[in-house]
Amino acid sequence: MLTLTPLLLVFPLAGFVILGLFGRLLPRVVVSTIGCGVIFLAFLVALGNFFALGSATSAGQMVSNEQIQWNWVTAGGLQIPFGLLVDHLSAIMMLVVTGVGLLIHVYSIGYMSEERPVAFARFFSFMNLFIFMMSLLVLANTFLFLLVGWAGVGLASFLLIGFWYTRPSAVAAAQKAFVINVIGDFGLMLAIFLMVGKFNTLNYSGTIFPHNGAAFSAGEMTTTAIALLLLVAAAAKSAQLPLHVWLPDAMEGPTPVSALIHAATMVTAGVYLVARSHVIFENAPIATIVLAVMGGASAFYAATSALFQYDIKRVLAYSTMSQLGYMFMGESVGADSAAIFHLMTHAFFKALLFMAAGGVIHALHGEQDMRKMGGLRSRLPITYWSFIVGGLALAGIIPFAGFWSKDAILSAILAQAQTQQSVGLYVLWLVGLVTAFLTGLYIFRLIFTVFHGEPRARFDHVHEVGTPMTAPMVILLVLATVGGFIGTPFADAFSAYLKPATTVFQDHLGGQSFATEIAAILVALAVGLAGIALAWRRYGRQPALFTTNTNPVYLLLAHAYYLDPLFNAAIAQPVLMLGRGLNTVIERWTLDGGSLGVAHVVNWLSRSLRRTETGYARNYALAIAFGAIVIVGAYIVAMSR
């Protein structure tokens, strides 16, 4: 079964190539069949891999099934092979990528149905390109090809955010996302350079697998530098402070894109990277502290920023950033399996929420402003219930999927705090709790204002979306409800499966007593419910919700702490000024001047030489004879000396 792994790359790539080259010629039904079909086939392979691996027994026993190994570059002592690695971590990731990816592809058939045929084909070819690049990122067995996938998903994200390229805001958002993603790519690149220097290989089997900490001496400078650079990459890709600013703007893309790339899969690549290279973080305590601070601050920052947004998708974008913060918090205490578990459940419920938001937007003919919605409950029942289930899962309410995974992270933090007697970790746990409270608040503010109360604007033909859109929603609704049961504290099948791929194994209880665990669960549950209750009190009944407000705290939160203008003034503008200056001095005066000078010289030489093109055969013959005479003469002179 595992030998079929290369097909995980081949199928989406084939879809991209076929649709990219010939999509415009094909009828819509063929385009959607190919677009979804290749992902379905890939999903079957991923499913096969998942079961074929089975569960292994002991921790840190890295199962390395390198499926193809092919030497790409040999340069001096450095060998860079191309290979695919199927272990328990990549198997789960591929299942999420292709599974949720498939559902979103199917959803897109309905959502994008009003596009022109050419745009429709372009959309599916880009989506397939994304799945291909994401699969490469996950399956690569060297950091180099991870980087290829890493940059490739950034490209696909750029293309899809800017999909409606006639909208200036979409183009600006795409550029912003790309620029910040490239900062991350650059961090990863620098980390890779350091790894080449340190290990002289980029294979996982030579960098992070066999060492298991042995070759690292804890706290070594290079290791810390590598870990911090990896964090830069992870922060940019997973929208963590301070490289998060692109994610809210990225909502300019079509909603399926937001669901697939900016919620379920691409933004989790940072989480995957940290989990994959965990050995490095274990030996870089400073980087681990940075990781914890980054995760906690992002979770809290994003949850507060989500509180007063008007755009339905921006709320979800901040929510995604906040949940990714949770995953990084979990990883900072070594709870990799909990983080990956949350990654999976989050993919379920956040994709569901985005699909439901897409349903609302679709029904309201492109309207995204919550101030114009309201009272949609009876007109969009399936969408409403999707939002309720997704919201409950997001807020961490028992028994929905998000509850189990969020609890796994929080209890792991608490357990570590108790073991290490660390005040910092207690604070991190508290931040997690406060964020859980805020999560319940902002998501149910959204639900109540959109679906309850009276309609605040007139829309004609508001109707539930069609089957291609509802079917994936229903499947995800089920998954968001029951998906958490594979990782309960009572029977943690998820952690057990992931055990071989995690270096430090934390089971669900994290070594603490069962009573503490139950207490922690209850506290987390209570704050989530409190958030929902506050939302109901504040937004559940009143129709007039969006009065203008001059409270400074409100303004600060509604503008996401003014970080965008701040970054613009503090970084973008100075860089632009520097760029303009350099453009004049170096580019125009020095380089252009210099290269134009060279061009003039070449031009002049060429024109002078062209005079030899007389067109007379006698001249040409003379040149031959003359050339021969000169050469023979030179030889005779040389010999006579």
Next chain:
Amino acid sequence: MAFTYTITAGDWGHIAPQLTLLGVALLVMVIDTMLPARLRGGLVIIALLGVLSAAASALLVAQLGGAPSAFFGMITSDGLAIFSMLVILGATALALLIAPGYIERQGIHQQGEYYALVLLAATGMLLMSTASNLMMIFLGLELLSLPLYVLCAFVPGQQIAQESGMKYFLLSSFASGFLLYGMALVYGATGATGLTQIHAFVASHMPLDSSLAPLLLVGVVLIVVGLAFKVSAIPFHAWTPDVYQGAPTPVTALMSVGTKTAALVALARILVVALGPITSQWQPLLIALAILTMLGGNLLAATQTNVKRMLAYSSIAHAGYLLIGIAVGTNLGLAAMIFYLAAYGIMNIGAFGVVQVIERSVGFGTELDRFRGLGARQPWLAGAMTVFLLALAGIPGTVGFVAKYAVFSAAVLASHPELTIVGVIASMISFYYYLRIIWAMYFELNPEGDPATQGARAALGAQGTPPLMVESSGQSAVIAAKSVSMRQPIALGAMLSLGLAVLATIILGILPGPLFELARQAVGLP
């Protein structure tokens, strides 16, 4: 001298590829007389089949192995011969594929003669690249030249075509004189015409004494002059642009690859194989030729305005890169050279293939203007041209880059970094004119044949706005609609040929390993 050599069946086997081509050429001529005019287009298929079976027999010869020498050491079928035969046959096949649509447009009715002559020229090229005797080399050279003289002047009623054929004939005969005189002197010095015997003689007379050296070296120099003419190395290049421009484009494509391959392989056999012991004597000459050719070819190409002529100069420049492979005097250099020949064959025939689609009458209608806006009118054709031009320029990801890399690294490994440095500088100059065509295809508009565009150009041009602005000023729909009617039809064969060449250019650019391995084996490297 009593001559007692009995020809065996094995001898005939060694020249099976040449015999096959010869036979098919005769067959084409015979069938041509029997076919009604409307069916004569089918002759190209027979010719193609002939080329394929010749290639198959070449592979068979390689498979059978045995002694590589035949006909009393006149002919060899070693790895170098097999590899270069395959390059020549591949080039011939691609050139045949692009021919039918073109010769129909140019009003060439004698299709049978055309294909027969192409096959005969290819026969000569094969013979020259398998020759291991000075006489056979000369015979091959003449056998390939004679049909080419006729083919160059093949388009009826065109002065430029007559001029092309005539110039080629006159100058080629002139250069053959040098070659033959050089061969006579070498024979006089060594008493042999067989390359193996020459090698043995020279090796046993090292170091050369003063009675032998002048005779031998002047002979070698004159041989180099004669072959450098065929390779179109500077200063023996002047005929190239005039002849290339006036010849039918498929013939130009074949000439630029096939003749170069045959001549370079012969030169390599004479210098590196037979005269290896006196490498230090001929090396400075070859280095000088390579440097002059690389720089001069690219400099001359830079200001050409006719794309066909520009490609002619580009082929001169590539001859310079190819000469590096011989000049370094190592087997690795030879491997790099024949790899370069294969790569150059693919990308150059591809480029000429696009040119023949654009060309109106022979030698005309290939000005840069005709390429303006091609990207919008015929995106596939422009895309193919872009691939070929980038490959010719040596952009990574194409076979052209790998070929340049192979040649340059061979030079560095043989401690001749100056060749690499000059080569890189020359390549930089070449970017200018290759990219200018790409720029014209995608960023400029065709100035002719479209009143709307011309009016807009005139209006905007008066205000000094670049023509590019016309595209974005809302008239693009009008222009696009007009430009559809300016599309050049692409014949099926040309489409196939261009498609194959694009694929090969890219695939061999990403995965050059197997082919390069073959090239190394062909020259006997482990």
